[in-house]
Amino acid sequence: MEEPRMTQIFIMGKAYDVPAGITIMDAMEHAGYRFIRGAGCRSGFCGACGTVYRKEGEYRLEFALACQEMVEEGMHLTQLPFTPAPRADYVLDDLDPNENVLLQFYPAIARCVSCNTCTKACPQEIEVMDYVQAALRGDLKQVAELSFDCIQCGLCSMRCPADIKHYHLAQMARRLHSVSSSPEPEHLTERVAQIACGACEGDLNELMQMDLDGLKAQYAAREIEKVPEETL
Amino acid sequence: MSAKDSMQLINGYPAYMRESIEKVAATRAQRIKEGSPAPMSAEEREEVLTNWHPDYKADRKRDLAIGVSKGARMPHEVADVLEAYPVVSADQIDVSLPDIEVQVLILGGGGAANVAALHAVGAGIAPEQILMASKLRLGDCNSIMAQGGIQAADRAVDSPAIHYLDVLGGGHYTNNPELVRALVNDGPMIIDWHEKLGALYDKVDGNYLEAHGGGTSRMRMHSAKDYTGLELMRVLRDEVRNVGIPVVEFAPAIELLLDRDGHAAGAVLLNLETDEYVVVKANAVVLATGGFGRLHIQGYPTTNHYGATADGLVLAYRAGAGLIDMDSVQYHPTGVAYPAAILGQLATEKLRNQGAEPVNADGESFVYPLEPRDVEAAAIIRECYGNENGIATPSEIRGVWLDTPMIDEIHGPGTLKKRLAAMWMMWNRHGIDITKDPALVFPTLHYQNGGVEIDADTQTAVPGLFAGGEVAGGVHGKNRLMGNSLLDYNVFGRRAGLSAAAWAQSNTPKDLSLKHVDDYAESLEAAGVKHERTAPMILPDYRREAVVARSLDVL
Numbered sequence: 143m144e145e146p147r148m149t150q151i152f153i154m155g156k157a158y159d160v161p162a163g164i165t166i167m168d169a170m171e172h173a174g175y176r177f178i179r180g181a182g183c184r185s186g187f188c189g190a191c192g193t194v195y196r197k198e199g200e201y202r203l204e205f206a207l208a209c210q211e212m213v214e215e216g217m218h219l220t221q222l223p224f225t226p227a228p229r230a231d232y233v234l235d236d237l238d239p240n241e242n243v244l245l246q247f248y249p250a251i252a253r254c255v256s257c258n259t260c261t262k263a264c265p266q267e268i269e270v271m272d273y274v275q276a277a278l279r280g281d282l283k284q285v286a287e288l289s290f291d292c293i294q295c296g297l298c299s300m301r302c303p304a305d306i307k308h309y310h311l312a313q314m315a316r317r318l319h320s321v322s323s324s325p326e327p328e329h330l331t332e333r334v335a336q337i338a339c340g341a342c343e344g345d346l347n348e349l350m351q352m353d354l355d356g357l358k359a360q361y362a363a364r365e366i367e368k369v370p371e372e373t374l
Numbered sequence: 375m376s377a378k379d380s381m382q383l384i385n386g387y388p389a390y391m392r393e394s395i396e397k398v399a400a401t402r403a404q405r406i407k408e409g410s411p412a413p414m415s416a417e418e419r420e421e422v423l424t425n426w427h428p429d430y431k432a433d434r435k436r437d438l439a440i441g442v443s444k445g446a447r448m449p450h451e452v453a454d455v456l457e458a459y460p461v462v463s464a465d466q467i468d469v470s471l472p473d474i475e476v477q478v479l480i481l482g483g484g485g486a487a488n489v490a491a492l493h494a495v496g497a498g499i500a501p502e503q504i505l506m507a508s509k510l511r512l513g514d515c516n517s518i519m520a521q522g523g524i525q526a527a528d529r530a531v532d533s534p535a536i537h538y539l540d541v542l543g544g545g546h547y548t549n550n551p552e553l554v555r556a557l558v559n560d561g562p563m564i565i566d567w568h569e570k571l572g573a574l575y576d577k578v579d580g581n582y583l584e585a586h587g588g589g590t591s592r593m594r595m596h597s598a599k600d601y602t603g604l605e606l607m608r609v610l611r612d613e614v615r616n617v618g619i620p621v622v623e624f625a626p627a628i629e630l631l632l633d634r635d636g637h638a639a640g641a642v643l644l645n646l647e648t649d650e651y652v653v654v655k656a657n658a659v660v661l662a663t664g665g666f667g668r669l670h671i672q673g674y675p676t677t678n679h680y681g682a683t684a685d686g687l688v689l690a691y692r693a694g695a696g697l698i699d700m701d702s703v704q705y706h707p708t709g710v711a712y713p714a715a716i717l718g719q720l721a722t723e724k725l726r727n728q729g730a731e732p733v734n735a736d737g738e739s740f741v742y743p744l745e746p747r748d749v750e751a752a753a754i755i756r757e758c759y760g761n762e763n764g765i766a767t768p769s770e771i772r773g774v775w776l777d778t779p780m781i782d783e784i785h786g787p788g789t790l791k792k793r794l795a796a797m798w799m800m801w802n803r804h805g806i807d808i809t810k811d812p813a814l815v816f817p818t819l820h821y822q823n824g825g826v827e828i829d830a831d832t833q834t835a836v837p838g839l840f841a842g843g844e845v846a847g848g849v850h851g852k853n854r855l856m857g858n859s860l861l862d863y864n865v866f867g868r869r870a871g872l873s874a875a876a877w878a879q880s881n882t883p884k885d886l887s888l889k890h891v892d893d894y895a896e897s898l899e900a901a902g903v904k905h906e907r908t909a910p911m912i913l914p915d916y917r918r919e920a921v922v923a924r925s926l927d928v929l
């Protein structure tokens with residue numbers, strides 16, 4: 143294999159030569175950092191590795207997940223340990239899904255100045271400011287849909303000049319939208335009742351008492367359900 | 375093409391791969407028309423597994439030298455952490471005056487831990503009488519990374535018994551039947567619980583959008599886009615916070631405590647930032663510490679989170695819990711093979727249940743896309759290294775194409791981006807549009823099939839110690855099916871929470887001790903194990919060797 147091309151980055155002001163084409167997280171480890179905080183799933187799902195950086199010659203701060211973003215020549219970076227934002231405790235079953243419920247628990251949304259800093263900070267490309275506006279209107283469905291890809295890294299709330307706790311209010315909105323507007327399908331309710339009254343025990347007991355050859359024959363004879371045409 | 379030109383990136387892929395990508399595109403319409411290859415027979419499965427699955431290489435395993443499961447066969451990397459010396463001895467830590475006393479101590483911060491905590495409260499334990507101790511943050515875990523879905527037999531054409539048969543056949547009939555019964559029977563109730571907690575599953579016209587997974591005979595995969603694990607984890611975590619269950623983060627357990635009767639009695643936690651230890655006394659302990667992906671068995675990259683280092687196995691084994699099915703490792707058939715920056719990260723099985731099929735360098739399909747995972751993985755390895763039909767990457771590994779553009783071809787434009795938003799974004803960050811070009815994949819280390827032996831109430835061989843989720847074994851036998859890990863952590867996390875609550879209400883440990891740790895060290899000595907390794911590992915070390923070699927411990 144060829145020697146990797148190297149690139150120079152700055153971690154908290156110090157220069158390091160690291161292989162080009164690797165992630166910020168791998169580059170920091172290559173440089174000799176060993177993470178305790180600031181590393182979690184390492185696949186872009188947990189939000190532990192929010193990173194702030196500046197590119198050479200730019201004045202603007204950029205935001206990313208260290209496990210997903212590649213290093214670039216001249217990148218000046220630091221990692222922000224996850225900073226918890228205050229959240230409102232609530233009892234889901236007691237909430238009234240009216241248009242003011244989010245405002246009641248998160249009144250700071252009324253202070254949104256529409257600066258869009260939250261959206262620019264989001265490594266998931268979520269229209270964060272738009273869902274804050276939807277929250278102001280009390281549109282739970284739209285908050286739920288717009289915020290669905292949120293990994294709760296908290297970068298939006300750290301940047302917000304109005305101290306809005308975007309990711310917490312979105313969590314509450316999704317749960318409330320689910321219980322108020324997305325009811326449980328009947329077939330699930332029925333199956334739960336069947337299991338509770340023991341109606342599924344007989345077939346299970348029969349399989350549990352079957353010998354290995356019997357099980358293998360049953361398994362080989364399974365009918366694989368066809369994917370219905372209308373979903374194709 | 376010059377060497378330099380062939381490495382020039384065109385839409386994210388080196389130019390030399392374009393010829394093969396064009397072949398995949400050229401055969402696509404015909405492949406969709408003809409359908410994928412048929413599923414393998416039992417004999418064909420056996421043949422490809424024996425010859426090509428990493429688990430079947432005898433020289434990559436050994437028999438465990440000591441402990442209650444002495445003689446059990448397992449990968450060297452797992453045996454290495456079990457045959458390792460403790461980081462503390464009994465005389466170093468005074469456990470007679472605990473710093474914290476609770477009724478239920480929950481070790482872990484992932485799916486099973488959160489579910490156990492909520493159910494312990496449901497069973498009557500006051501929230502402040504619980505402590506959750508997590509190595510990383512609450513929710514930094516494999517559960518949050520799960521993408522494809524969760525199985526539950528809730529449709530009229532399906533039943534727990536049909537689910538049972540799928541699980542048992544997929545696991546090569548090696549599963550503990552009582553545990554499988556619990557898994558499939560509790561499934562619908564778990565989805566019902568999630569609904570009540572406000573989880574948002576994918577629905578169309580008020581019904582679940584349910585799909586197949588590898589090895590299923592009914593469509594019972596419930597999903598939340600390809601963020602199923604994220605959606606469940608963040609709802610559970612939010613509820614744990616609402617209920618007010620105390621959590622200590624960056625504080626993994628480094629040993630369990632036993633009492634004079636050999637019952638679980640708490641743990642020693644380590645503050646990872648200050649290095650200070652904390653002694654926690656508890657009436658019952660729930661082990662929900664997850665799996666071992668970060669041991670990089672056989673050198674494989676892994677989909678697992680940073681803390682998946684088998685600590686729970688180590689602690690429980692020293693305390694006397696038995697292990698089961700430790701010879702079996704799950705390699706997910708489709709990890710990222712290119713680009714190298716995200717090597718080994720997960721390409722969800724949902725890509726295949728939505729229509730994408732594996733295709734070789736010549737654009738030919740070679741395997742039924744939804745075989746059980748071990749079979750699918752072995753078939754991909756065979757295609758690359760047996761049939762020599764793989765695509766070599768610049769980092770000199772091989773992969774096959776997962777023909778992702780098929781998804782929108784079959785279901786209509788926009789489907790992939792809607793149902794597989796996370797996958798689209800992952801590759802898009804590297805300039806690859808998987809709605810237009812296929813993705814290059816190869817198996818990656820994904821899941822610990824075996825683990826601590828439990829009964830259907832999650833009781834381990836150590837009274838008062840309950841285990842649920844990936845740390846526990848027996849549910850999946852030698853191979854887990856897609857969508858059964860999310861179900862597993864819910865079913866057995868719940869049972870662990872209930873069992874621990876019941877135990878805690880009627881048992882109080884007396885005379886806490888770490889003697890079992892010293893005893894374990896003595897048996898390592900007796901077996902002639904050299905003082906080369908310590909465990910638990912806590913976190914892997916990915917620093918460059920040249921830096922580690924020159925590092926001085928001065929401060």
